[in-house]
Amino acid sequence: MHQIKEVEEKGLRKERIDRPIKARTDDIYFLSSFREILYLLGPRIVLILFLLLFPVFSPNPYVLRIFELTCASAIIALSWDFLVSSVGLVSLGHALFFGLGGYIAASFSAYLGFPIFLTIPIAMVGGAAISTLLILPCLRLRGIYFALVTLIYPLLLVRVIEATAILGGTLGITDVEGFPNYLVEVYLVVIALLISFFGLRRLLNEDIGMVLRAIRDNDQMVRASGINVTSYRALGVFISSMMTSFAGAYVAHLYMFVGLPHFGLDYSIFPIAATIVGGIGTISGPLIGSFLLLPASEALRALGPLRIVLYALLLVVFIVGKPEGIMSYLQRKYHQIERWIEV
Amino acid sequence: MKTILKVSNVSKYFGGVKALESVSFDLNEGEILGIIGPNGSGKTTLVNVITGFLKPNSGDVIFKNEKITGLPPYKIANLGIARTFQNVRPFYHLPAFKNLIIPLYSSRSRRFAESKFGDRDHVALDLMEDVGFERDSPIPYKAAAALPHGYIKRLELARCLALKPEILITDEIFSGLSAAEVASMVPILEKLQMGGITLVMVEHRLRELFRIADRVIVLEYGSKIAEGKPDEIVENERVKEAYLGTEVV
Numbered sequence: 001m002h003q004i005k006e007v008e009e010k011g012l013r014k015e016r017i018d019r020p021i022k023a024r025t026d027d028i029y030f031l032s033s034f035r036e037i038l039y040l041l042g043p044r045i046v047l048i049l050f051l052l053l054f055p056v057f058s059p060n061p062y063v064l065r066i067f068e069l070t071c072a073s074a075i076i077a078l079s080w081d082f083l084v085s086s087v088g089l090v091s092l093g094h095a096l097f098f099g100l101g102g103y104i105a106a107s108f109s110a111y112l113g114f115p116i117f118l119t120i121p122i123a124m125v126g127g128a129a130i131s132t133l134l135i136l137p138c139l140r141l142r143g144i145y146f147a148l149v150t151l152i153y154p155l156l157l158v159r160v161i162e163a164t165a166i167l168g169g170t171l172g173i174t175d176v177e178g179f180p181n182y183l184v185e186v187y188l189v190v191i192a193l194l195i196s197f198f199g200l201r202r203l204l205n206e207d208i209g210m211v212l213r214a215i216r217d218n219d220q221m222v223r224a225s226g227i228n229v230t231s232y233r234a235l236g237v238f239i240s241s242m243m244t245s246f247a248g249a250y251v252a253h254l255y256m257f258v259g260l261p262h263f264g265l266d267y268s269i270f271p272i273a274a275t276i277v278g279g280i281g282t283i284s285g286p287l288i289g290s291f292l293l294l295p296a297s298e299a300l301r302a303l304g305p306l307r308i309v310l311y312a313l314l315l316v317v318f319i320v321g322k323p324e325g326i327m328s329y330l331q332r333k334y335h336q337i338e339r340w341i342e343v
Numbered sequence: 344m345k346t347i348l349k350v351s352n353v354s355k356y357f358g359g360v361k362a363l364e365s366v367s368f369d370l371n372e373g374e375i376l377g378i379i380g381p382n383g384s385g386k387t388t389l390v391n392v393i394t395g396f397l398k399p400n401s402g403d404v405i406f407k408n409e410k411i412t413g414l415p416p417y418k419i420a421n422l423g424i425a426r427t428f429q430n431v432r433p434f435y436h437l438p439a440f441k442n443l444i445i446p447l448y449s450s451r452s453r454r455f456a457e458s459k460f461g462d463r464d465h466v467a468l469d470l471m472e473d474v475g476f477e478r479d480s481p482i483p484y485k486a487a488a489a490l491p492h493g494y495i496k497r498l499e500l501a502r503c504l505a506l507k508p509e510i511l512i513t514d515e516i517f518s519g520l521s522a523a524e525v526a527s528m529v530p531i532l533e534k535l536q537m538g539g540i541t542l543v544m545v546e547h548r549l550r551e552l553f554r555i556a557d558r559v560i561v562l563e564y565g566s567k568i569a570e571g572k573p574d575e576i577v578e579n580e581r582v583k584e585a586y587l588g589t590e591v592v
């Protein structure tokens with residue numbers, strides 16, 4: 001339990017120990033008082049209240065719009081983190097999932113006149129199914145090869161749409177139905193974010209989550225344990241792409257437009273930056289990273305396309321300086337106390 | 344005695360290297376078969392071919408009169424042939440007992456489970472007790488990465504037992520263990536044999552192996568050079584030659 005920092009000066013040493021309340025709440029005894037229950041549930045309650053109440057108190061529609069986009073981006077970052085830290089597949093092409101979701105929702109809405117409450121589920125399932133089918137042949141690849149293949153797909157689809165002028169070609173699809181009112185608009189994405197966040201946490205602690213995490217650790221041993229690794233990897237890709245396709249469909253309806261930028265590099269790089277800044281493999285990390293990065297890049301709107309430079313620079317700074325991300329720092333502050341002791 | 348597994352004329356080449364050269368043997372139900380040989384003689388390759396991790400260039404593996412050559416590893420594991428790995432890398436990110444959730448999640452284990460929603464955690468802890476983890480100690484709950492080497496070997500054994508195997512192939516399960524640890528491992532293996540599991544043991548520690556094996560096969564440069572009871576193998580001139588200068592019991 002004792003983590004002793006290496007720094008020693010003047011016979012004093014900094015010591016980090018777990019808060020007593022952490023030790024108590026690790027076990028069933030957390031039920032013994034409201035204080036302990038609050039210690040465990042506090043961060044969750046703060047998160048839920050913030051997401052539910054922010055729209056009520058938001059000063060103007062512009063801020064609200066940024067909030068909605070942040071929530072959508074947070075879903076993408078969550079799905080990227082899930083894929084990389086639970087299934088062990090590094091994707092450089094989340095724009096593929098995002099773009100497919102957007103284009104499917106937009107096509108069903110603009111060409112076939114489907115209502116929103118149908119287009120979004122269709123886009124989620126359809127986008128996930130197409131993504132999984134596209135990625136299925138390269139699921140045997142790992143590491144850098146898988147990453148390269150996923151990087152290529154969105155570039156490829158952009159060229160196909162451009163060259164064949166299907167689905168609006170370079171002009172995109174413009175007659176996409178908007179949301180009926182701002183309440184639906186905001187709370188749809190807030191609830192989706194909460195479901196993805198708590199759903200993923202639950203999933204990873206279930207037996208099936210154990211299987212996914214084990215594949216990341218040692219896939220040969222999972223094979224020897226009688227489990228078809230490829231199908232579970234495909235399941236991981238399906239879940240991740242379904243979440244991102246939702247974000248794509250949502251943003252398409254939000255802008256009432258979908259075009260080639262939906263397959264843009266932004267949507268592949270942003271989740272990586274947000275996850276690294278927030279803390280990889282923590283689930284809460286990508287959420288925090290998104291809520292820092294997207295508003296920051298909005299504030300620097302004047303930079304225009306240089307936004308990607310901002311992401312890239314932040315990525316470098318964090319990878320070099322604090323690879324474990326902000327979340328690990330916050331967790332440490334919450335769970336541990338530091339004090340100077342004499343050696 | 345009934346033959347449970349038949350390996351006939353299996354050959355495996357890596358480029359120009361002949362890792363296995365028409366190896367054949369029968370495995371009888373309920374016995375302990377030892378496979379020995381100097382370094383690089385093809386022991387692990389043979390295990391990999393039987394369990395589907397490698398496809399042989401020619402030859403067949405027949406399990407209970409059914410050809411299983413070329414089936415993917417997870418299907419062979421689900422048929423009831425479990426194996427341990429030589430270099431054990433457990434699922435480091437999971438607590439030790441959660442490592443067993445993976446095999447318990449396989450279709451074979453789920454078929455054997457009594458109820459559909461049986462608590463796998465309890466089954467996992469029972470299995471760990473079978474291979475010598477103390478249930479009331481904190482060790483099964485520690486991260487697998489923090490376990491000492493001897494416990495990791497036992498965990499690997501438990502992972503195979505979770506599949507309720509008919510054949511258990513251990514790849515150098517004694518390697519890296521102290522004499523005391525081996526001494527505590529042997530009764531576990533003997534208990535498994537009494538429980539009806541057929542054991543194939545690939546080993547370098549001949550002294551310990553010869554005590555419990557019923558029959559031994561010797562490989563050299565990918566070919567089978569001898570087969571017989573342990574005391575016959577010890578006397579075999581050809582085997583002495585293969586091991587010349589190294590371990591002869």
